[in-house]
Amino acid sequence: MELFDNLALGFSTAFTLTNLFYCLIGTILGTAVGVLPGLGPLATIAMLLPATFALPPVTALIMLSGIYYGAQYGGSTTAILVNLPGESSSIVTALDGYAMARNGEAGKALATAALGSFFAGCAATLLLALFAPPLAVVALTFGPAEYFSLMVLGLVASVVLANGSVLKAVGMIVLGLLLGLIGLDVNSGIPRFTFGMPQLYDGVNFVVVAMGVFGLGEIIHNLEQGAARSIISRKIGELMPTRADLKRIVAPVLRGTFLGSALGILPGGGAMLASFAAYALEKKVSPNRAQFGKGAIEGVAAPEAANNAGAQTSFVPMLTLGIPSNPVMALMVGAMVIQGIQPGPAVLTEQPTLFWGIVASMWIGNVFLVLLNLPLIGLWARMIMVPYHYLFPTILVFCAIGVFSLSNSTFDIVLMVGFGFFGYLCAKLGMEPAPMLLGFIIGPMMEEYLRRALLLSRSDPMVFLQRPISAAMLAIAALLLVLVLLPSLQKKRAEAFQE
Amino acid sequence: MNSKAPGRIAGSKDLWSGLIFIAFGLLAMALARGYAMGHAGRMGPGYFPTALGGVLACIGLVLIVQAVLSSGEVITGFAWRKAALVLVASGLFGVTVEGLGLAPSTALLVMISGLASEQFRLWRFLALAVGLSAFSVLTFITLLSLPIPAFGPWLGF
Numbered sequence: 001m002e003l004f005d006n007l008a009l010g011f012s013t014a015f016t017l018t019n020l021f022y023c024l025i026g027t028i029l030g031t032a033v034g035v036l037p038g039l040g041p042l043a044t045i046a047m048l049l050p051a052t053f054a055l056p057p058v059t060a061l062i063m064l065s066g067i068y069y070g071a072q073y074g075g076s077t078t079a080i081l082v083n084l085p086g087e088s089s090s091i092v093t094a095l096d097g098y099a100m101a102r103n104g105e106a107g108k109a110l111a112t113a114a115l116g117s118f119f120a121g122c123a124a125t126l127l128l129a130l131f132a133p134p135l136a137v138v139a140l141t142f143g144p145a146e147y148f149s150l151m152v153l154g155l156v157a158s159v160v161l162a163n164g165s166v167l168k169a170v171g172m173i174v175l176g177l178l179l180g181l182i183g184l185d186v187n188s189g190i191p192r193f194t195f196g197m198p199q200l201y202d203g204v205n206f207v208v209v210a211m212g213v214f215g216l217g218e219i220i221h222n223l224e225q226g227a228a229r230s231i232i233s234r235k236i237g238e239l240m241p242t243r244a245d246l247k248r249i250v251a252p253v254l255r256g257t258f259l260g261s262a263l264g265i266l267p268g269g270g271a272m273l274a275s276f277a278a279y280a281l282e283k284k285v286s287p288n289r290a291q292f293g294k295g296a297i298e299g300v301a302a303p304e305a306a307n308n309a310g311a312q313t314s315f316v317p318m319l320t321l322g323i324p325s326n327p328v329m330a331l332m333v334g335a336m337v338i339q340g341i342q343p344g345p346a347v348l349t350e351q352p353t354l355f356w357g358i359v360a361s362m363w364i365g366n367v368f369l370v371l372l373n374l375p376l377i378g379l380w381a382r383m384i385m386v387p388y389h390y391l392f393p394t395i396l397v398f399c400a401i402g403v404f405s406l407s408n409s410t411f412d413i414v415l416m417v418g419f420g421f422f423g424y425l426c427a428k429l430g431m432e433p434a435p436m437l438l439g440f441i442i443g444p445m446m447e448e449y450l451r452r453a454l455l456l457s458r459s460d461p462m463v464f465l466q467r468p469i470s471a472a473m474l475a476i477a478a479l480l481l482v483l484v485l486l487p488s489l490q491k492k493r494a495e496a497f498q499e
Numbered sequence: 500m501n502s503k504a505p506g507r508i509a510g511s512k513d514l515w516s517g518l519i520f521i522a523f524g525l526l527a528m529a530l531a532r533g534y535a536m537g538h539a540g541r542m543g544p545g546y547f548p549t550a551l552g553g554v555l556a557c558i559g560l561v562l563i564v565q566a567v568l569s570s571g572e573v574i575t576g577f578a579w580r581k582a583a584l585v586l587v588a589s590g591l592f593g594v595t596v597e598g599l600g601l602a603p604s605t606a607l608l609v610m611i612s613g614l615a616s617e618q619f620r621l622w623r624f625l626a627l628a629v630g631l632s633a634f635s636v637l638t639f640i641t642l643l644s645l646p647i648p649a650f651g652p653w654l655g656f
Binding site: 051054165167168170171174175177178181185187188190192193216219220223224387388389390392393394396397399400401403404405408410412413414416417420421424425428429430431447450451454455457458459461 | 527597
């Protein structure tokens, strides 16, 4: 079977000493930032990007992916022990996880989260290996029109599934697309929006944008909230779930894995949406639904399985189509481009070791995570107590050095400060910065495909509707936008995010 | 929730978001006037930015109309002092890192940004500053060999 050959290739790539080492580093870092509230995988990956330039592409991506799915494990620890989600994807885990901890079952909740995540991680890796190649084959037939429509669909979907005002999110995407155009125009060589500054000819580095908005902006916002943290030290209790517990979590984990994998593949999906949806589903179908919110083990198992599955399957559109479905994936695209790899369907055929190496490393990373999380849980629990006022100067130091080292330029730091201020402004005005980053990455690609599509069709815009795949994608995008703007559904959506 | 008080509109999140979008949209369109437009079949460098700027300005306009018609959320007070400390500290790092060197710049960054926290204690933050300076010199200069001096020319090195 081809699949086994491919996986064998992947494992032989991932099982070198260097790659195992960086996979371990990535998962440790991921767990750490997942545990620490106020520091997420997005900012961490942005901070570490400059440090990965010197690594080979596979190694760099193995480590960076480890941070993302590792954070899904770590986030649950904080949610369960102190009722403070370390990650946005662990918000729902806090509901029943913390209730279990109050009942003296913290250890059981942590073990359930880890085991659920492990199963989901393994299953999602397999799904990724199964579904990515056929998708890449389909993607190879795509012309510029299909790519343009796919990007429109991806951007629209990311808005629909995101929290907050739809209109503002669309605005932020367009703003991001415009920011992405800064620099020399590829076709004409004319500098655009550079204000005569040669430092901007290559465009704004997306690390600068990400660190400014998600690093500095978030820090100011957190400081403003006066992050008061109530630390309640409590015994973790018995770790292993009983046989009866295991029986109770089998179905929720399976449902969570399935739902999470499906939602992860969708453009705009990912870990957070997956966990919310899985919890909502479990609350409807579980035979123990009366116990939800009071410490139901199902309420921990399902969302934790789902967020890990979603985190991993969100690599599918990035690796096969080259289109990021969430901001973390946008950073991954950036990392690949810096390494000289253009993400897209060609990666699978031209760089099979890269693709299968990453897939295999995810499985290995999941093994690491279970080993890291269960026996070392006491260590992670102690890490939650690092107060934010020591954490934020540390994050600032990494942001500043990271940005400076991109090209040894003070200009980049000043730019980061500017984006930091803008990020804070956005937080105050209820404008989500994540869609902006997505637009920023996609901007130049989108213009290029639009140009090519219209050049080929001799400026006939109907080309987007005449090609069936392109038309279908645009129709879905339009439908989504109409649905989400309808007032009656807007209410329902608000309720869904309230839960 | 139907308040027509003037303060409500003036502090509306939607209103200000709309104004920001319009400002950026118009700026983009104005700057793009300097680039060749071309036409759809052969787009010049000005085509896509002009279109995007127009869309952005329209979105801003709708947001403003929304803000005027219905009272939305109101902006809460800004933490100007904290924001300024964090931003100035970061900017200063960029200005001083080559002159003063990595170690003093890192320490400055920690001390100045630390003032933004209510939990600022001089000695503890000095300890943090020294620790982080040593750590960053070790990691970034010794291990990753970044071309920055640990102590720079301004200090006579």
